[in-house]
Amino acid sequence: MTQQRILDPEQIQTQDPSAIVRIRLPERATLFKERAARLRKLADHNPIGGYMRLMAVLVDAQQQALEHLDVQMPSAEAIANAQRHSMPILPALGADRDPQWRRVLRRLADRVEAAGAITPTLAKVLDDLRAMSDAQLDAQADALLAQRYAEVAPAIAPFVMAALQTVWTGLASRIDVKDVTYVDAPGVCPVCGLPPVASIVRVGGAFQGYRYTQCSLCGTEHHVVRVKCTNCDSTKGIAYQGIDGGNPALKAESCDECHTYRKIGYQDKDLEFEPLADDLASLTLDLLMSEAGYRRASANPLLYPEAPADQ
Incomplete structure (x- = not known):
């Protein structure tokens, strides 16, 4: 594993922040479409290629669901209140989650099944998901959004998260960036x-x-300077680590202050880099980072391994 340490972070931080586009809202018509295509491309010769192709089918279903999704936007009063308190305007952990997310979830399951190639294991996952009550599904959503992974059922979690992503992407794609x-x-x-x-x-x-x-x-997408930990905001002990002979467009950005890492990709080395898809496709780098003593700052939304018993 190669390592490149940043020695002088102040050089980048001296840029004029007023010249930088701070927020990039999701492209409603293309986000999931491009992600699905990237997943399929990266699946070739990948140790989890079969799973990535399944997730590509799920992401295709997200795009289809999003095209017909009509979401309730926040009121002007709610936006103003969030602005007064420096809070997100579409809070995921709020008490007012739109119940239609569960209808989206069941549509995603139906579309994945209709796409074919259903194994007995996947058929059971979909049956288990459909058998869950609204209260059980909401409990899974609460656990996922609050990152209480010990309470998450790993097999159904990607489907639950995909439904939540579809709803929140629909919301985020229609807000006024000036309100953020x-x-x-x-x-x-x-x-x-x-x-x-x-x-x-x-x-x-x-x-x-x-x-x-x-x-x-x-x-x-939210602008963050390029030598700052995206987990704890530290600019100390930042390093970039990759696999010898691996994808030069992908690194793990590690922080010695909080001992976490997140992947970072460079479009100048691979124009098609897609953060979620490329992160999912690089589990070998995750294993190497774990062996080096770092933990993921947060999970990939489409993959939830079994939580340790003591978590």
């Missing part, structure tokens, strides 16, 4: 309050050379 305030908590999405899945250094136009974290829920 700065939030007090480091690292979280300023739109919904959840952590990012990974970050991307973009190319082209106003985004050239800037790093954005991509929210694991609503898909919003």
Whole structure:
């Protein structure tokens, strides 16, 4: 595993922040479509290629569901209240979750089944999901959004999260970016309050050379300077680690202050880099980072391993 340590973070932080586009809202028409295509491309010769192709089918279903989704936008009063308190305007952990997310979940399950290639294991997962009550599904959603992974059923969690992603992406894609305030908590999405899945250094136009974290829920991208931990905000002990001979566009950005890491991708090395898909496709790097003593700052929304018994 190769390592490149950043020695002088102040050089990047001296850039004029007023010239940087702070928020990139998700593209409603293309986010899931592009993610599904990337998952399929990365699945070839990947140790979990079969699972990635299944997730591509699920992501395709997300795009289809989003095209017909009509979500209730927050009121002007709710937005103003969030702005007054420097809170996300679409809080994922609020008490007013739109119940239609459960209808979206069942549509996703139906579309995955209709796509064919259903194994007995997957058929049981879908049957178990359909048999769950509204209260049980809401409990799973609560656990996922609050990152209480010991309470999560790993097999159904990607489907639950996919439904929540569809609803929140629908919301985030229709807000006015000028309504998005700065939030007090480091690292979280300023739109919904959840952590990012990974970050991307973009190319082209106003985004050239800037790093954005991509929210694991609503898909919003938020500018973060390129030598800062996306988990604890530290600029000390930041290092970039990759696999010798591996994908040069993908690194793990580690922090010696909080001992966590997140993946970071570089579009100048691979224009098609997609944060969630590329993160899922690089489990070998996760294993190496774990062996080096670092833990993931947050889970990939489409993969939830069994939680340790003592978690």
